[in-house]
Amino acid sequence: MSPRNLVWFYVRRVRARLVQETFAAVGIAIGVALLFAVLVSSRSLSASIAQLTDGLVGHAQHQVVARGPHGFDERLLTRIGSIPGVEAAAPVLQMQANVVGPGGHRVVTLLGADARLAELGGTLLHGWSGGRLAQLQALVLPTSVARPLGVRFGQTVTLEVAGRVRQVTVGAVVGHDDVGPLAETPAVVAPLQLGQQLTGMDGRVSRVFVRAAPDRADAVKRALESLAAGRLDVRPADSEARLFAEAAFPANQSAELFAGISALVGFLFALNAMLLMTRERRRLIAELRMSGYGLRAVLQVVVFDAVVLGVVASLMGVGLGELLSLHVFHPSPGYLSIAFPVGNGRTVQATTIILAVAAGMLAAVLATFVPLAAALRAQALDEVQDDGLDERSGRIGQKRWWLFIGSAACLAITTAILVFAPGSAQLGMGTLVGSMLLTLPVVLTSVLGFAYRLRRRFKSVVPMLAVGELLSAGNRSVGIAAIAAIAVFGSTAIEGAHRDLQRGLDPNAAELNRVAPVWVTPRGVSDTLPTTPFDPAPAIRALARDPSVRAVQVYRGSFLDVGDRRSWVIAPPRGARDPIPPTQVITGSVGHATALLRSGGWFVASQAIATALGAHVGDAITLQSPRPTRLRLAAITTNFGWSPGTLVLNADDYARAWATMDASALQVALMPGVSAQAGLRAVQHALSGQAALAAHTARQREDAARATTRDGLSRLTHIATLVLLAAAFAMAAAMGGMVWQRRRRLADLKLTGIGSRALWHGLLLESAILLGVGCTVGALYGLYGEQLLGRALNTVTGFPVAHSIGATVALGSLALVTLVAGLIAALPGYLAARIPAEAAFRD
Amino acid sequence: MLDVRALVKHYPTAGGEPVRAVDGVSFEVRAGELVAIYGPSGSGKSTLLMLVAAVMRPDSGEILVGGHEISRLGDRDAARYRLHEVGFVSQTFHLISGLSAIDNAIVKLVGSGMRPKHAQQRITPLLARLGVDSQAERAPSELSMGEQQRIAIAKALSTNPSLLLADEPTGNLDTRRSRAVLALLSEVCREQGTAGVLVTHDPEALGYVDRAYTLRDGRLGEHRPDDTHLPLLPTLEQT
Ligand SMILES: Nc1ncnc2c1ncn2[C@@H]1O[C@H](COP(=O)(O)OP(=O)(O)OP(=O)(O)O)[C@@H](O)[C@H]1O
Ligand SMILES: [Mg+2]
16 A cells, blocks of 8 residues: 555544544553653652762773762872873762752762863863863852852852862852753862862862773772772773662652553553444455455554554643653652762663654554454455444453463562562562553453353342343453553552652651761751761850750761762661661661671671662671771661662771861760750750751651652652553543443433433442452552562662551552542533433434 | 324424425224334334334324323323333344343333232233243343244333334335234234234335335325335335
C-alpha cells in the first residue's frame, strides 16, 4: 500500500473510533508521563554533579584529594608539577558553606580556585583569565544562587563556613551565557587565597587536579601515589560523580521501580482501550483480505495504526511529564546536599526523552498487536470474520493450569530472590508482578465461577446480569482487574516499604541526638550531620562560665571516602551516654561494642562500609584516614539513613586519626533541674559572642533530621498517589468503554422490560466484583512486595528498616482505588443504564 | 386486545420538513390473532412497533392494550408494561454470552421478581415446545442461529404476554428456518390467546398470518394480494 493510501485509510477509519483511540492514547500518555517525570527528577541530580565535575576537571585525569576537611599543604603542588608528564595541576579548596542574602539562605559548595584551573580546560572558569579572578577578592555566584538570595553584583552576602561568619562582596553573577548548565549548580567560586582566608585554611587545599600527557597517565598516577604516601587519596578526576551515584542509588532505584509500575499501569490502560477496538479491527482485517489484500498490506495498515498511536501518545506523555516534573516532582537532593555539591536544577536529557518515547511506542505496538494476533494468524476468512453474536474477546481461564503453574514459578523465583539475593529487588518485583498477573485470571474465573453457580440463588436479575456480562467480557474483565491490582500492589508495596523505612529512621534520629540535651554546631549546613570542623576552645571557655551548664564534651565528625562510598564519620565523646544508637546494631552486642568503643582502638561500621573494608566483627583494619590508623571492628550497624554508609569511633581516636583537635559539635550537659529549653537559652546567651555557632536542643535536631528524611521520601508518596489516581481513572475509563460497547444489548434488555435501576445495579455489581478481586489480589501481593523492598533496603542499602506488615497501607490503597474507581465508574454505568430502549432498533 | 387509533409520529429533521414515519395509523388486533404489517424499508414499521412497545411516545393518537392507554406511560410504568404485557422478538437477539441459554431465557421472569429456580421450571415446557430444551445449559455461542432465535422467542414469551411484537424476526434466517419460526409464532398466538403483530418486508411471511396491512410512507392500508411484489424493488435498492 502506498503511504498516501495508508494515510487516507487511517483518516477515514479514525473518525469512527476517535473515543477509543483517545482512551488508548491517554493511557499510554499517562504511563509515559510518569516515567518521564520520574526519570527527569532522578537523573537531574546526577546530571547536576556531573556538570560541576566536568566544569571543574576539564581534561584532567587524576586528582590528589585530602581525606579530611582540613585539606593538605599547598606546597605539595610544586612537587606534583615537577613530576615528568604532568601538563597541568590545579589546586582547589572545597567546603560546604551557607550563603545568606536578603532573600534567604542556601547551602552551597564553596570552591577556591585560581587561574591554573582554567588550564585544565573545564568550563567553570572558562573566560575568567586568571589575573581577573585573583584580583577580584570577591565571590562569583551562579544565577541559580544569586537570584533566590536576592543579591546582585557588587552587594555583599554573609558566608557561614567552617564555623566562621564573614561578609563578602559578590564580584560577579554568572548565568547560562557564561557557564552553561553550571549556572544551575549550587557552587560559589572564590579566588583561592580568599577561599583560604574565609575557611581559615591558610596555605591548604582540598584537592589538586592533574592533567597528564595522555601517554604518561599511568606513570603520573604511580608518581602521585608515591607522593601521597598513604595519607592522601589518588583518584580519577571525576570520582565525585561515582561517589554521588553510590549515594543516590537507593533513592533512584525506588523511583525507577515506580516509573516501571506507572508505565505498566499506562500500558494496561492502553491495552484495555485496544481490546475495545478488537472487533472493529478484526472486521477490517477480514474485509481487507476479502477485497484481495495480502497479509503484507494488512500488516502495513495495523503497523501504521500502532505508529500513529505511539507517536501521538508519546508526545502527549512527554508534554504531560514535563508539566509533572515542573510542578510535582522537583528534583530534591535532600540531605545529600550536605556532602555533595548537588543542585536542584532540572536537566532533561535526550536519552530520557528517547527512553520515554520508546516505552510509549512499545506499549502502542504491543497494545495493537496482542489483541489482533489471532486474527492475523487466521488462515480462513471465516475465522477472522466476526460472528456478530458477541464481542468474542476470548474466554478466560481456559489455560488455568498453565497460568497457575506459571504464577507459582514466578512466586518461587521471587521468594528465592527475597531469601538469597535481596539485592535484585527490581527483578523480584518484576517476577512478583508477573506472578500476580498470572494469578489474577485464575482468581477472577474462580470468583466468577463461584458467582455463576450462585446466580440462581437470588431473587433478583442483578447478579445474573452482572456475572453473565463479566463472563462475556472475557479478557477485558481481566484487563480491568489487572489495572486495579497493579495500582494497589505498587502503592501498597512502596508506601509500605516507605513507612517501614520511616519507622526505622525515626528512632535512629532520636538516639543519635538525645545523647545530649543541647548541641552547639557551626551555623548553617551541618544542622543534621555535624561534619564541619571549628575551633571549640573559645566556645568551651564561654560555656564553662555558665552556671546551668554541667559539662561540655567535644563531638567530632566528617565524611571519609571509602572506596566509592562517602561514609559519614561519627565520633562521639568517650563519655557519651549511648555512643552507638542501640536499636541500629545489626551484628554484635550493643553493650559490649559500646564498652570497646569507649576503651578506644575500636570502631563500628555499617554493613556496606564493613564490606568495603573487608572487615568482620573482631577484625583489625587500617582506616585510610588522614593519618592512617589501625582499628578493630566492634559491631555492624545500619547506615543511620545515610545511604553510602557510616563509621563510628570515639572522639579521641578521631582526633588521632584525623590529626586535628577541632570539633564538629559540642554536646552540652545541663545541671540537674535545668530544662532543655532553659538550657538552650543559657547556651545561646553564653555564645552570643560566637556568631558562627548555633545551639539547638536534642528535640529540635531530631525534628530537623526527621523532616529531612521525610522530605526526601515524600516523593515516593507523591508518585504512589499519582499512580493510584491514574489507575482509578484508567479503570473507570476502561469500564466505561466496556459498558459503552454493550449499550445495544442494554437497550435490548430495556426493551425486554428490565428497568434502568436494575441495569445500573448490575453494572455497579460488575465494577464491584472487578475492583474487589483486582484490589484484593493487588493488596496481598503488595504486602509481599513490601517485604521484598524492605529487605532490599535493609540489606543492600543498609537503611534501618522496621519490618512489619503494612496492612493499614494495603487497606488504605485498596479503599482509595475502590472508592475513586467505583465513583467514577458509577457515572458511565448510570448513563449507560439510562439508554433509551429505542436504541435497540438502531444498529 | 390491541387497539391503535389515529396514531401519528413525525421525526423532526435538520432540513426542516419532518419525516412522517407514522401518519395516522389505526388498526386492531384481537387476542389469539397474528397480524402482519407489511411494508418496504423506511415505511415506518419499526417506529410503529416502538410506539406500541411504549419505547417512544406518539405525537397524537391512542394505543389501548386490554383497554388501557399505554402511550403516555412514564419510564417505570413503561418498563413494567413491557415486562409483563409485551413479548418482543427482533432479528438480532443480543443474548448474554456469559450466561447459559436457559439463563438468557429466564431473564424476564427473574426481572419480574420470580426465583430463578422457579423460573427455570416454568420455562422448561416452553423450551421443549420450541425444541431447544436439550440445549438449555449450553452457552449461546454453542447454539446455531435458529436455536438462538428460539431462545430469544422463549424469553419474549416467558411472561405469558398479552401482546407479541416481532420486528423482522426472520431477517437472519434461511428459508426453512424462517418458515419454522413464523409457524411457531402464529401457533403460539393462537394457543396462548396472544395478540401478535409481525412487522416484515418478507412477502413469504404473509402466508402465516391471519390478516395483513400494508404500510407505506407511514400510512396504513388493507393489504391486497397484488401489493405483495411491489415493495420488493425499493427494498432491495435501499438495503
Ligand atoms: N430518529 C429518527 N429521526 C429522524 N428520522 C427517523 C428516525 N428514525 C427513523 N426515521 C425515519 O423514519 C422513517 C421510518 O423509519 P423506521 O425505522 O420506522 O422504518 P422501517 O419501516 O422499520 O424500515 P426498515 O424496514 O428498514 O427497518 C424512515 O424514513 C426513517 O428514515
Ligand atoms: Mg425497521
